Amino acid sequence: MYLMRLFLKSFFLFFLVSCESEIPAQENQMNQQKENVAVKLEKPIVVxxxxxxxxxxxxxxxxxxxxxxxxxxxxxxxxxxxxxxxxxxxxxxxxxxxxxxxxxxxxxxxxxxxxxxxxxxxxxxxxxxxxxxxxxxxxxxxxxxxxxxxxxxxxxxxxxxxxxxxxxxxxxxxxxxxxxxxxxxxxxxxxxxxxxxxxxxxxxxxxxxxxxxxxxxxxxxxxxxxxxxxxxxxxxxxSCLNYDRHMPYSLPVAPSPNLRSDEAIQLYPGLCLFEGTSLSVGRGTDRPFEVYGHPDLKGKPGFDYNFTPVSSFGSKNPKHKDQVCYGENLHDYVRNSKVNKLEIQWLIKAYNALGSEDFFITKNRWFDILAGTDQLRKDIISGKSEAEIRAGWKAGLDVFKTMRKEYLIYGGGNLK
The missing domain is CATH 3.40.50.12170 (Uncharacterised protein PF07075, DUF1343)
Incomplete structure (x- = not known):
């Protein structure tokens, strides 16, 4: 009996020591994995x-x-x-x-x-x-x-x-x-x-x-x-080295005169649609493609920001030149949340506020040419919600995403 108790005590002591020795080893392994990930993330993108x-x-x-x-x-x-x-x-x-x-x-x-x-x-x-x-x-x-x-x-x-x-x-x-x-x-x-x-x-x-x-x-x-x-x-x-399409990337040089900031570049896909309307996107100001507005939005709720386009570098004859435009400054919107969809909420909001027949530039089908279809304009005029408009894009996007996979270099074939 004595020998049995001695054996059990020895086994228990050995078990404790073994577990204690494994814990630091596991922690070291996890730390090493974290360090490896950190080193990987710190590798600069090579264009x-x-x-x-x-x-x-x-x-x-x-x-x-x-x-x-x-x-x-x-x-x-x-x-x-x-x-x-x-x-x-x-x-x-x-x-x-x-x-x-x-x-x-x-x-x-x-x-x-x-x-x-x-x-x-x-x-x-x-x-x-x-x-x-x-x-x-x-x-x-x-x-x-x-x-x-x-x-x-x-x-x-x-x-x-x-x-x-x-x-x-x-x-x-x-x-x-x-x-x-x-x-x-x-x-x-x-x-x-x-x-x-x-x-x-x-x-x-x-x-x-x-x-x-x-x-x-x-x-x-x-x-x-x-x-x-x-x-x-x-x-x-x-191809680029150490690049993943989900990585944030700040452009070292402005790609064109009116895309001067990371915020403007993120907002550009949605705000460029305003180029096919009667509204200004801030050309001729210090915040092009970070703001939008129109003189007739003065006094309307939700359009408290104002700016005045003037002739300047990158925009010699801006829309609504020398007129005070009222609208929104979206700079902080981007700083507080990464854009991950085509933003059409402001387009719908501005149309509903102005409600004018000349909101869309139809000469030479300019808005439709930018949108690549006449359906977006028709959907907004008919009063469809953003969710309803997006639902109309789904079938085409699904086909495109399938086709796109074959040509991807950097993964991301399952983007939403």
Whole structure:
């Protein structure tokens, strides 16, 4: 009996010691896992333009045309300057809307000229010359595309991408896309552009917020054979490293003159629809695409904020110039909650407050062209709720999300 009690005591003591020794080991393992996650999260995003070894390997001994603007940077240095200093034979530059240095107003004519710093010829791809001609591509073997997009269908850089790919396919030229994060890449939402509403602000049958990077869109354009006559270009994408589409991403350079803040970029997909109405989105103020308003909203409940658009950089002739507009300042809305859907609540609210027949700009179907359909305008006029309007998008979004999965580089195929 004594021996039995001694055995039980010894076993119990051994058990306690063993458990105590395992607890620190488990804690250390969990701490190590947390440290590994932290290290992973701390790795900086490396955009395509920063992967110079891969770029040089692809461009070596080739004559290169660069499609770029002020966002085409490697650190603090413009991509063109970086390529030239690395011995890459850049022979021509192609500039999109807003110009090579990004100083032109939205829709303003951008002339072709020469880059003052490098002397390289600049071919404007906006206005009447959206697609480079065979003559303008003469002497070019590779077209390098590096533009920072913001993830909205009507932001015209992906339209420029389309025409670049189409011209390249028709002229036997390779296309190299240097990918960058999409600051609105964490969700997919909005009406699909319907047939009959094609334009430079809606070239593809995709929703307003597509949740894809430029590299992913390029693969979709090629794969779905959306180029003229179904042609496909020889395409290579240098993707971002350490990037996930759910990561917050603050753009180091404003992608266009009126998208000057992270807040404006998040609000842009929803507020840009106001461009097809009689309301101002703050062009000509220090908060473009963070506010909206109209002179006739004065005194109406919920529209206490006021601003006065004036002629200024990025907006020489803003809507309601020199008139006091009343509306809302949405800056704090974004700071307090991340935008994760196409915000149409303000559009509905403003329409219900004004109730005027000229609320929507119907000349040249401008609102409908931006929306990619006439249904959104009709739904708002008929008094449908936001939930009812969204329900009408679901079938199209489901089809798009299924198609989209094939072209994703960074996961996120199950985005809501």
């Amino acid at each position: 395509g333009a920063e992967q110079l070894d891969s770029i040089q390997l692809f461009l070596q001994s080739k004559k290169v045309g660069v499609v770029g603007n002020q966002t085409s940077r490697v650190g603090e240095t413009h991509l063109v300057d970086t390529l030239l200093s690395s011995g890459i034979n850049v022979v021509k530059v192609y500039s999109p809307e807003h110009g090579f240095r990004g100083k032109a107003d939205a829709g303003e004519h951008v002339a072709s000229d020469k880059d003052a710093k490098t002397g390289l010829p600049i071919v404007s791809l906006y206005g009447s010359n959206k697609k480079p001609s065979a003559n303008q591509l003469s002497g070019v073997e590779v077209l390098l595309f590096d533009l920072q997009d913001v993830g909205a269908r009507f932001y015209t850089y992906i339209s420029t991408l389309h025409y670049i790919m189409e011209a390249a396919a028709e002229n036997g030229i390779e296309v190299l896309v240097l990918d960058r994060p999409n600051p609105n890449g964490h969700y997919v939402d909005g009406p699909i552009r319907k047939k009959g509403y094609e334009s430079f602000v809606g070239m593809h049958p995709i929703p307003i917020v597509h949740g894809m990077t430029v590299g992913e869109i390029a693969q979709m354009i090629n794969g779905e054979k959306w180029l003229k006559n179904g042609v496909q270009c020889k395409l290579k994408v240098i």
